[in-house]
Amino acid sequence: MRPSGWLVLLLVLVVATLGLAGDHRFPAPEPLRGPPEDAPTVIVAMGDSTISGEGAGDYEPGTDGDKGNWCHRSPHASIFQVRVPGVDAAYNLACSGAPSAQVGLGKVEQYTETSQSKQLARIATRNRVTAIVVASGANDDPSFSHVLDSCVQAWAGRGQPCGKQVGPGWERRVDRMIPKLTMALRDIRTVMRNAGYARDDYSLVVQSYAAPVGPDVDRDLLDLSGCPFLTQDLRWVEEDAVPVLTAGVRTAARNAGARFLDLSRAGTGREACSSERDPSSEWFRRLAVEWDNLEHDDRATHALQESFHPNANGHKQFGQCLSEFLTSVDRAASCLPDEEGDLHAAAS
Template identity: 25%
Template sequence: MSRFRRTALAAALTVATAALSAAVGSAAPATAAPPTAAVALGDSFISGEGAGAYSPVVDLNGVARPFPGWSAPNSNAYFCHRSANASLFQADLPGIQARFNLACSGGQPYDIANASASRAKGRQVAAQLDQLRAVGQTHDIDLVLVGLGSNNSSFTFGSVAEKCANRFIADAWTGWWEFWAYLGGPVPQEPCSDADLATAAQFNAATAETTAAVRQILTTLAQIDADGQHRIVLQDYTNPLPPELASKFWTEDSRSDTRDKFRALGAERYAGGCPIHRASLAPGHRFSQGLGTLVNSVRTTLAAEFPNADLVGLNVQRAFDGARLCEQSASPTGALATPIRLQDGPSGVFVTSLSGYDKLDIQRIANTCGTYFQTCQESWHPNAAGHRVLGRCLSGAASTATRAVACVRAPDGTITVS
């Protein structure tokens, strides 16, 4: 075949191919792929409680609720405290084009498939699965971060923290005889025990609730994610307090927390962010480890039920090692968690020192937290620096080839995920 004929034939084929492409294109225009998304579901350790920079939250009526004032009802959607500093936004997630924080401070397994407002002390937000479905209509969901289990129908993190802190404060400021003389009976002042935090039966019930909720998440994702390609990272919890306090916080005025009434020591620990008995620390860590066991049990059960699911467990129990509250003498400076902080009335001004307050002052301040829980709900949660660390943990879990990883902080601050 001559060069001319080969050239002519090639030209003809080019024209024919172009015509065919044009015909196909006009018959079925190409559809652009939806943008990829990462989504956060669950409770306060995921929503960004304690990290500040909270965004307006859409309520059940579709209205975005900004900060309503400290004296507003705690059920206000805003107090879900969805932070722009939450770990979801701190993580390095290549290929992810949009991020949606659907978690809510105080969230429980019940809230995954049901509106939180329909249970006691719930917030005015839609079911998290309904919010997830809305994201799925416009985005290709590639990553879902889930933190669930520390709040449930048996116990909540907030109630556990409040119980142990209140016992310490009562023990520090009021002598045993004053309870009989002024209050007509004893008020708990002893350190928290394991049974005070959660019993084995309560952990079992919480595990069942959490498993059912995460099962609903997996099932819903299979229905709404068109390409079926998504990773679910199931994260557990880190304790804001250390196994032992720095020696600075052991005694003050020659009084330890085993004495009757130790106000100077109580004030010192409050200023450091850790108003708690030293004897409560070990039960507190066993409680945190129990939450880790709960989350790992959920992952193991559902990995067997959904063998094709890309389900990764993320253990963060040692992510704050060396930088927990009162683990160093300069606390709360340098800590990765928020100190316990209260307001004397819903003023927006936090009490940073309890020095000079008497027992009636302390009772008034404590009552503010009970009446306006939003004034103290940030206490003992990861702060913005803590969420940056958790973001690095999430980055590792998002890219790992294994089914379970642990995120650990070294003494020099190095974070490893393996």
């Protein structure tokens, strides 16, 4: 018999042997790690001050300066205002001032806290995560809070209007942010995959930033009593800075295959200092000074930290809009007010 014949005979014998071994089974692939079947169903917030609850007050113990932690996570944050059937609880991992690298798997710490994605990993294995909401990017190259500071400095006569000072390079700054935010979002995907989740097991939502101030500010409040900005800078923030930042965040969301919720127009008419007669109708803090902090060296630099962030009313409205978006099948939507002024998710 030629060698090829011996090979054929050997294969026949192997197949016959396997056929006779009726109990033989190839080992099944090991299942991916994941939460127990009866694990609580939860949603998670990740990102920076706009979603941590900065400006909403009543900060969680340990996040209001204790041992250097200024994450300012509030029970009034929008993630705790979300109402979605079947969700048992919400987790808030966001930290004020956090850059994208700290949201992702980077080694960057923010106010003593390590990677939010690593924190997510622990939650994802003990709970069944159905949605992750991310607000991030503004603390990367755009450094939006510092831009607002420069606007206040311009009002005080210390430099050019921030629109002229920052405006010419604003798009480039946002462009440099996009790959950083994209990487952080992909890190979140990696964490969830390693925890045994398929992409359709949870919803990854990226939300943009609302303009905290606008050109329709009451003129009597354009000072240290409320909103010390030049009129031209107020217009630049709402009409140029925030839309460009929104476009950048939208691009990063698309790169990571995430859903996108546009908040850029969510505060229109409800910005800080938009109503002299009824401040409670505003959804953003005015210039806020924690006077007690000024008496302590380790807290003094954070005395203005809450300024121009969503207040509790703002977070409540953002949470209502987010609830509608999470219960829809839309890939993208905008938070827009109805005739009564309440926010709703409009497909876009």
